[in-house]
Amino acid sequence: MxxxxxxxxxxxxxxxxxxxxxxxxxxxxxxxxxxxxxxxxxxxxxxxxxxxxxxxxxxxxxxxxxxxxxxxxxxxxxxxxxxxxxxxxxxxxxxxxxxxxxxxxxxxxxxxxxxxxxxxxxxxxxxGLELEADGYVAVRNVPSYRLHRGVELSTSRGIVRGDVAWGGNWFLIVEDSPVAVAAEQLASLHAFTRELRAALELAGVRGDDGAPIDHVQLCGPSELADSRNFVLCPGGEHDRSACGTGTSARLACLYADGRLALGQRWRQQSITGSVFIGSIDELDASGRPQPTIRGRAWxxxxxxxxxxxxxxxxxxx
Incomplete structure (x- = not known):
């Protein structure tokens, strides 16, 4: 039956x-x-x-x-x-x-x-979602901001400093990764970002309302974009894209440091080589930047x- x-x-x-x-x-x-x-x-x-x-x-x-x-x-x-x-x-x-x-x-x-x-x-x-003429989709994300600047964490590679920021999810962002942000370093990148996440927990570093910092973003140089990143996601996988909420959090930090102007475009390359195009085109009523991230999907x-x-x-x- x-x-x-x-x-x-x-x-x-x-x-x-x-x-x-x-x-x-x-x-x-x-x-x-x-x-x-x-x-x-x-x-x-x-x-x-x-x-x-x-x-x-x-x-x-x-x-x-x-x-x-x-x-x-x-x-x-x-x-x-x-x-x-x-x-x-x-x-x-x-x-x-x-x-x-x-x-x-x-x-x-x-x-x-x-x-x-x-x-x-x-x-x-x-x-906000908008389909653009070149096939890209522009996502106007939630207001993003840096909560903590220059958090010091003790690791097997010495003291590492990073910013804690919100871009729709919580991130630790390390600007100058001590591990090369390159595809052939995937195993080392995974191990080090897991170590950083454990160090955050041990140090009691949290987001607003006690939220865990469950994403870790390592940044390094890129020959094709403004930067290249590796993002460890909450479940232990890495983001194959440049991570839109992570790029938003990064843009908020860059804007706060005066390194990114309103309307300036930032090309963020992923560990796989693909690219998101980000910008801060407006501020919300409280003055927080509201990033727009452009990407393609199939x-x-x-x-x-x-x-x-x-x-x-x-x-x-």
Whole structure:
């Protein structure tokens, strides 16, 4: 006898090398009047859903999922809850670029410059999406800022100094990495950023409201851009793109130090060689910079995730 198999529609894409899975339909209704409340309901009401959507065997550790849900405000085009291999993310710029390209692919947006900014609700705040004439998607991110400057951490490579900054997620940013920011140094970069994250925890360095500093960004020189970075993500994977929230946090630090002017473009190269183009085009009402990150995404797959109730890794329960 056949057994009904629940399914959830998805579109996969990559943004400058970093994968995104947009979940479109078949999702359970998340209770709550705000996107923060709905994100909380995802964890409390459906504790196995996040892993079932993006972890193995249906996904991979480097993937970020974007659950598209109805917006809470009539002025918004959509709302998204971002998830990774270990939990939720308040914000994800590369996934926002993937959402925009997915909306075009699905026929929900024209495949031409929109001429307007679409508002997307996220846990970190409202962000703007705009499709540009050259195929790039411009993401107007949440206001970003540096919380701590020149934090000193004791490591196996001596004292390392870095800034703690917010760009939609929390980052430690080390400007002059003692490990070469190069693809052939991946193992060393992973080991050192994990060491730095442990040192932050040991030193009790936190973000606002006691939030953990769960991303670490090492920066070095680039022959093709203004800088090259390596970003360790919360679940232990590295970002294949230049990390949009990390670039936003970096721009906020550069602006605070007088090294980046309003409207000046900054090309941030990733460890894989791809590039995001960032700028600070405006300040919010409190004077904090509001970065815009430009990147490209390509659709790689679409279909339905199947959750056979007989499958021990079905995951929907």
């Amino acid at each position: 056949s057994v009904p198999v629940p399914s959830i529609g998805f579109v996969d894409s990559h943004t400058e090398g970093e994968p995104t899975r947009v979940l479109l339909d078949g999702l359970p209704e998340l209770r709550g009047a705000t996107i923060r409340a709905r994100a909380s309901a995802l964890e409390t009401d459906y504790p196995g859903l996040r892993a079932a959507l993006i972890d193995e065997p249906r996904g991979c550790a480097a993937m970020v999922g974007a659950l598209l849900v109805p917006p809470c405000e009539s002025s918004s085009a959509a709302a998204a809850v971002f998830v990774n291999n270990v939990g939720q993310l308040p914000m994800c710029v590369h996934a926002c670029v993937g959402i925009a390209r997915t909306l075009v692919h699905c026929g929900r947006m024209p495949d031409q410059p929109w001429g307007r900014t679409l508002v997307l609700e996220t846990v970190a705040g409202e962000v 659709v790689t797959a679409e279909g339905r995730l199947l959750f056979d109730p007989r499958d021990p890794l079905g995951g929907l329960a």
